[in-house]
Amino acid sequence: MALFDRLSASLTASGALRRGTALLEAGDAKRAFPLLARAAQAKLKDAEYRVGRCYLEGIGVPPSRPNGVRWLERAATQGHVEAQVVLATLFLHGLADGFAGALFGGAAPAEPDFAAAADWARQAAAGGASEGQAILAFILSSGPENLRNIPEADRWYAQSAAGDCAQGHLGHALALARDSGSPEVQEKVVHHLRRASDQGLATAMYLFAMLCDRGVGVGHDPAQATELYRQASLKGHRGAQAKWGYALTKGIGVPQNLLDGESWLRRAALAGDAEAAAVVGDLYATGGALPPNFAEAAVWFRRAAETGHRGASRALGMLHLTGAGVPRDQAEAAKWLRVSAEGGDRSAHVDLGNLLLRGEGDEQDSVRTRTWFEQAAAAGDPVAAFNFGVCLAEGVGIDKDERKATEWLRKAADTVVNAQYWLGRMTIEGRGVEPDLEAGRAWIAKAAEVGMTEALTLLGDLMLTGRGGPKDHPGALAKFLAAAEQGHVGAMFAVGAMLGGGHDVPMDRVEAQRWFRAAAEQGHAHAQMMLGRYLSRDLAGELDIDRARVWFERAIAQGLEDAKADLAALPVEMGA
Secondary structure (H helix, E strand, C coil), X not given: CHHHXXXXXXXXXXXXXXXXXXXXXXXXXXXXXXXXXXXXXXXXXXXXXXXXXXXXXXXXXXXCHHHXXXXXXXXXXXXXXXXXXXXXXXXXXXXXXXXXXXXXCCCXXXXXXXXXXXXXXXXXHHCCCHHHHHHHHHHHHHCCHHHCCHHHHHHHHHHHHHCCCHHHHHHHHHHHHCCCCCHHHHHHHHHHHHHHHHCCCHHHHHHHHHHHHHCCCXXXXXXXXXXXXXXXXXCCCHXXXXXHHHHHHHCCCCCCCHHHHHHHHHHHHHXXXXXXXXXXXXXHHHCCCCCXXXXXXXXXXXHHHCCCCHHHHHHHHHHHHHCCCCCCCHHHHHHHHHHHHHXXXXXXXXXXXXXXXXXXXXXXXXXXXXXXXXXXXXXXXHHHHHHHHHHXXXXXXXXXXXXXXXXXXXXHCCCCHHHHXXXXXXXXXXXXXXXXXXXXXXXXXXXXXXXXXXXXXXXXXXXXXXXXXXXXXXHHHHHHHHHHHCCCHHHHHHHHHHHCCCXXXXXXXXXXXXXXXXHHHCCCHHHHHHHHHHHHHCCCCCCCHHHHHHXXXXXXXXXXXXXXXXXXXXXXXXXX
């Protein structure tokens, strides 16, 4: 038979095609190509197709896209279905421009030619090619508006899926998913996604993994989801790379591997996956086993934020607000908080509102933020009601109206601690309501019960002075101590003052000096003066005139005139 093939190859075009095909399948492309070319010159469409593929893939001949397309078109014009499918694919991806290939080396794709792709795909689809049917359906569903026809696309996807084409299964599943309310339809969606995934289609693997991840239509199986994310990652699916990287960092379905996880997340982020970039930013911001690297975190948060990722935008704004890893810049913080808030992040609404209360941002920010709060408050959101009340109380983006402010604060006060504190303060001060020390103290006490620092401090002051209720110095000291331990500088000073004597609590000047020092080191002018007095007068067993002088000078530099007399009373420095 081999001898017959060799003889017929020298006599007939069909013999050359048979012999060339056999050689090609045996891996001898160098000897196969001349035989296939002879058969193609004789207009045998199967030979034309094979020659076209050889030119495209550089098999037995130097690669040449223009020559490949030319021979494929000759075969396709004669009705060769596989050639029609390949041409449709080339035109769809902008790879069928012969002139670009001839003049400039042919590496870079041109713009897709959807019309030509649709023509060849339609011919292949009519010829029964399931891949051609899937390509045609894709163009009809996702191509230019003038070519779209969703009902026809759905029909072609269904036919392609019936032919067991992976792309057809995927397209048919997505078409069915538009109306997947019934269990029967959901079952079909799962079936077709599973079939496409089993055939190795990366997008189908990713989508089926998400079903396994969430337990939608299939059993909840994080391990299987992770394995599918891994397989799709190896095929270059960036969404799967992000999921696979995240699974590795958290140990979901696989042993935890932070190094490999970060590497996959970084790969997905560099490919444009905003969520992956945000997760990488989180990894650097939190540090884990290593110290946080806020500068590196800012790089990744910015990459995600520039795509509109609201979580990364808020994180970047907070870095600029605190100066962690980036220059401290209130305007830049407001910019990114605005992006996050406009994306629907309610926490960013609050953060931006707090910035506005400190005088940052512009008038548009004020109006926009107030509008967000007002709309959400009207819809019954208690946090938004609190924030809208603050806008009314302070005139942020709206005329100040303290009466309306107290009304909104009261709506929020049953559940929002900050609202309890604000309502208590405004009630004590008579802002928007008649002054009522007792009622105001009750609201402040309610906020203090859950440990709100400002409420603890204010309640301590009310208990110390007896406003709105009985005096209670031990109780006041307990409130000041709780707030001081949370870092409230004013409360630190109050603890020092109470322990220093003159109040209905045991005096402890050593402890008083400790708290004065803590407040002084954070810039509290009166604490600096008191620490200077303790050190200059040996009130707590520590005499240090030089340090006392430093603290008096710091207090004076902040405008505390009382400290001048203390400084003047110190012994004159030697050599002065």
